[in-house]
Amino acid sequence: MAAFEGHEAALFHLGVSYENGRGVQKGLRLAAHFYRLAAARHHVAAQYNLAVMTAHGKGVKRDLEKALALILIAKQNTDLNPNVRLRLNQFQTAVETMLSNAQINRTEWQVVKLFGTRI
Numbered sequence: 001m002a003a004f005e006g007h008e009a010a011l012f013h014l015g016v017s018y019e020n021g022r023g024v025q026k027g028l029r030l031a032a033h034f035y036r037l038a039a040a041r042h043h044v045a046a047q048y049n050l051a052v053m054t055a056h057g058k059g060v061k062r063d064l065e066k067a068l069a070l071i072l073i074a075k076q077n078t079d080l081n082p083n084v085r086l087r088l089n090q091f092q093t094a095v096e097t098m099l100s101n102a103q104i105n106r107t108e109w110q111v112v113k114l115f116g117t118r119i
Contacts, residue, residue, distance in 0.1 A: 008037075008038045008041035008042070008043040008046070009038070009043065011034050011035075011037045011038035011041070011043070011046070012034070012035065012038040012043050012045055012046040012049075014030075014034040015030075015031045015032070015033075015034035015035040015038060015046060015049060015050075016031070016049070017031075018030040018031035018034060019031035019035075019049070019053075019059075027059075028053070028058050028059025028060075029059045029060070030059075031049075031053070031059055032050060032053050032054075032058075032059040032060045034046075035047075035049050035050040035053070036050060039070065039073075042077065044074045044077050044080065044084065047070050047071070047073055047074035048070075048071070048074055048087070048088065048091070050070055051066075051067040051068075051070035051071050051074070051091065051095075052067070052091070054066050054067040054070065055067035055091075055095055064095055064098055064099055064103070065099065065103055065106070065107045067095050068092065068095045068096065068099065068103075068104065068107045069107050069110060069111050071088055071091055071092045071095065072092070072107070072108065072111045073111060073115065074088055075088050075089075075092075076115055
């Protein structure tokens with residue numbers, strides 16, 4: 001019921017359930033769908049999980065620039081605890097090693113234009 005009403009934590013947990021096949025038949029496309037819904041509601045873990053799926057092409061088309069954008073958006077949350085920020089930074093570094101400087105700059109520019117803040 002909570003997920004039906006759009007609660008971001010419930011949507012995130014549905015994504016986890018579908019990604020892992022816990023209580024439901026495993027479905028990566030459905031997992032990505034629920035992560036996307038939670039991510040749009042600023043759920044940082046959903047943004048991270050969707051970024052990982054996007055970087056690896058699990059349930060969605062592989063797109064490293066989109067994965068980087070999701071990480072940069074997640075990092076906009078100033079209330080992140082240090083462990084979460086470290087994990088985001090590590091994944092960002094891993095993705096950036098697979099992108100050119102032009103791709104990184106373009107992605108950063110797009111995130112700044114969308115959210116109006118510096119990264």
